[in-house]
Amino acid sequence: MTERLGPDAVARAADLLRGGALVAFPTETVYGLGGDATNGQAVAGIFAAKGRPHFNPLICHYPDAEAAFADVRADDRARALAARFWPGPLTLVLPRRPECRVDLLAGAGLDTLAVRVPDHALALALLRDVGRPVAAPSANRSGQVSPTTAGHVLEGLSGRIAAVLDGGPCPVGVESTVLDLTGTGAVLLRPGGVPAEAIEALIGKVGRALPITAAAQTQSLRSPGLMLSHYAPGLPVRLGATGVAADEALLAFGPPLPGAAVTWNLSEAGDLREAAARLFAGLRWLDAEGTARGCARIAAMPVPETGLGAAINDRLSRAAAPRG
Template identity: 50%
Template sequence: MDATKPVKVCPADGAGIAQAAQVIAAGGTVAVPTETVYGLAARADDDAAVAGIYRAKGRPDFNPLIVHVPDVTAGEVLALFDDRARALAGAFWPGALTMVLPLREGAGLAPAVSAGLPSVALRCPAHSVMQGLLKSCGLPLAAPSANRSGGVSPTTAGHVAASLGGRVDLILDGGETAQGIESTIVGLRDDETWALLRPGPITEAQIAAVLGQGQDVVTSTRIEAPGQLASHYAPGKPVRLGAMVAEADEFLIGFGAVAGDVTLSPSGDLAEAAARLYACLHASADAPQPRVAVAPVPDEGIGVAINDRLRRAAA
């Protein structure tokens, strides 16, 4: 993906959506309007496609990516819905509500989508273009905001083009988005409590009207993400960083020329390494070796974020 490539924009009509679905199926990225902001969509079941999101945005933030589905039925294939989740979906889906729910075993999502957590963030968008793309490609779509990391979220196709340029394979121009701020995120707890993880178009009061309030309500202004827990990334074994070869009792996570038992990226692609990080750490946890070694990863660009997580794993 080359930022110097011409920006490819097409109208968000039937032909444009069909073209976008072909790009998605092939593992590419498409900027698509939702009722909140433009999202940078890729198929959520493929590590390489998720790497394309990271590559376009400049670096991963390692927060769970929101997965978009066309309806509750598609959502229940990926996550475990309880009565509260169904009530929220009945009240606010399709719409600007994202729910963080337990990930269903065998859901088939790329590990990077859920950031290594046992949960998944799901949204059923109301925008006709995003709905059309979901139904046309028949795949769940990971779609963070379609802008360079740290930039302002885009509400027009022009914003996307200015921020991402040729880094995105296709931009669907559906005009200005209606709401212009990201979706509300609510987390449902095993102990029947809930947390407002990010405020958005759907208010806390509206959610409380469905779920109840008082002691069952836990509020927070921060998104729950693995970076908040220093031990979250640890595979449960000692981890040695900067390893060129493995010792006899080590499982080696490779990178580039260091092959390893598994590899973050055989070609040394940092975006691919970011997308595969959690899958490799899971593999090391399941391996018979009592210790883990990790090949050096350049501490530049996306590598800064990767090394931050690896240092937490080794702490």
């Protein structure tokens, strides 16, 4: 059963999050489905609870700008925007620091991270108590309307998450603006609670991203809620491997195939949640280790097309797609 916690139960909600459980909580925009962003299995649980079809990057929430900028590289534009709009409904996409604490799955394996500081007293109290970045997409089943009350959350996720922290209705009711600052020019990836005009008044002209249909073809956007590019290994990827050659690096699922030059097992027990949590780290490790050992490719064993397996297979099919 999903607990419905009152606003005086922040400590209970924080304990659940630190323990790897999922807790929905209010922000000024919509209710977020929170999980410890440093815990790969907690992040995988977010995708499972939402029924999210792809491993889209998740927005990571922090109690203040200093905490956020410990995980990402902030330039003068980012610091100016944070000083003006944080706490508030603005998400900044910035390069990950090498020492970033956030699990790769939360950023969909990209070298960037979406971060924000919400403008909601209960959310900020929770984030301070947790003491870790909290990944939190909207607390609804994928494709459904975003929730602005605890009741909305329970309608879609009751029994799928540990708790919802009830802070009443969300005052803004639309998602945060998402701004990509990873290039020399700022790019608006998603309109939201902070108008583009207010951003431009502070940092100058802001570009507009490709339409989602065009982005799907180029796989060029980095925003939560849009079709995205993902980390692609340098080595080619071969799917559906039922045998493996001596010059191949093996991405195993379940009992590994014998004979590979090097192996990374997503889950020896065949657990899809564990596999999702280990996917991006495994691809990076196999790419580096396989390249060092002169491997010709990465061979990926089959993963069931059920639950999180669909998202894992979607990611693997992108990694295996022909290179332009």
